Amino acid sequence: MSQLRYKIVFDGSLMPDASLDGVKSNLASLFKSDLTRIDSLFGKGPIALKRDLAESEANQYLSVLQRAGARARKEPDLAAALSLLETDEEKAAIATPVEQASQSMDCPKCGHHQRAAAECSACGVIIEKYLARQALLAESAPAQATTRRPETQPSPYMPPRADIDPQAGQVGRLKANSFNGRIGRLRFLAWSLVLMAGFAVVFAALSAVTLVSETLGGILVIAASVGMLVISIQIGVQRLHDMGWTGWLWLLNLVPIVNSLFWIIMLVVPGSAGSNRFGPQPPPNSLAVNILAGLFLLLIAGGLLAMFASGFAILAILGLFFDQLVSGS
Template identity: 40%
Template sequence: MSENRFKIVFDGTLQAGVEKSTALHNLAALFKTDAASIERLFSGQPVALKRDLSATEAESYLQALRKTGIEARLEAEPAAVELSLADIDDLPASTAPADTATEQSPYAPPQARVGDTLPAFGQLQAFTTRGRIGRLRYLAWTMALMFVTIPVAGAIFALAMGTVAASLNTAITIGVVLGGAALIAFVVVSIQIAVQRLHDIGWSGWLWLLTLVPFVGSVFPFVLMFCPGNNGANQYGAPPPPNSTAVKVLAVLSVVFAVVFVIAGVTGGLANLERDYANESASYSESSDAVSPDEADSASDAAAEPAPPAVDYGKDEKE
């Protein structure tokens, strides 16, 4: 008995939460063709994307297609008729079976090895605004950027201080030029990391400009740290690869340093308040001790003496 054969059928249905533009982009990358050719698959009519597949092949192709964001389905091919040469006497040339390779849907895209051409995860790119990164990788890359920036800033400061003895103007110039270049590089890379994190959520990278808005800018980094990304592919590409051990370690260090920074800030603020209170108390005590006991008794006696009676000079003149 021959093995059952299957075909993959698509009628334009998309997975929940997947936009048509995202599916078009992913399918075009999968079949290595342009979006205009893929657009014909969304006519609403069932289209056979792949035919004559075994159960294993059909399942592999179906899983690959579903990663693009579409909902394809398997359908059984009609059972083939088994012929025996012993039952055939004379077979006219005109009755020879047609080549099934030519019987292909006009809507079928160019042939491609579906299971091999669709990447399960996107490629990581550090210095660009393309691609996606998850929450842990966002924290890890930010921490790595800090580890690079601090030594560079220290080297620039040491170089500037080393030239102070020779020329103060030269030291200032070195500090301004090199320090400004390092600051610009830090800001640019930080923006690129944040934009990739926004892409993972499915948001536009232009939303990074919200960090420049008062109050909103102080809350927005927490949105990038805690908001989960899309599980599957979106309009910005395939999901990022799984987190490595180094990424997890750097992410934990980033959280620890943030907690220590917050605790140090709160402790320093309370210490300043306590110091100010102690200084004010000491000032008040010194001002109280500056008044001697004799002056205090004189002031109390003066306050205790009755005031002299008022004299009406106008009455005396009339008398």
């Protein structure tokens, strides 16, 4: 017996405290569509946004749509559930590759590939009626019949067919001592500054221990240094994840010259909009994160100015030295 399938139905109703313009904007972003097609979902009665879904998939779509402000509902998809056609699992158990190929089809209207059925699971068209209508049009316009191709552009009244992001609207959990998750540029700077300040305090405390026992103090200093390095790598990996890059690229920090340029790239390149393959987007930056990141940038700018000032001073001293040599000669 075929497993019950579901469809997601939307009639234009909104969730409490949701604005119409806001919901339309959210749906356009979720379906990666334009507002013109999203407008067609409102004021035209119930419309099936997605068909032939398992219950877990239907619950996932329903949750995301409700977070976007659309009051959608889950209903049994009788066209799929009561179909006399075998399910994919049943066919796979008994059908040969040739038989499986003959039991699949492409929708003549939208081109969607699916198992053989009377109705397209993507655009909802009744295939037999659509083909009959196309035949009538071909008879009434024979001059166009030779050049007319099956429709590939969806009707403006069709619901969007793009898959939605199940993690839309969610934010990831922050955890500094982890190789998983994502952090943005400012949080990367803030956490790095806190890590360096914490290590400076720990190192100062361990220096006092070294005065009592050099062996114990040395062991503790090495352990603290290793711990700081591991946490620093974890922070860098999360920053790379935010850009959609693999954490293994952190190893470029071990290459001389390249490491300086790569650190600038990690500081400049923005993170991925929304979720990516490494998880949902990080939480918004707090006031403390903004202050610490700004302080770190000031320290970097001060260090660069001090370096340039030192370089100019050395050049000036060398210039005076050579000038005296030339004058003395």
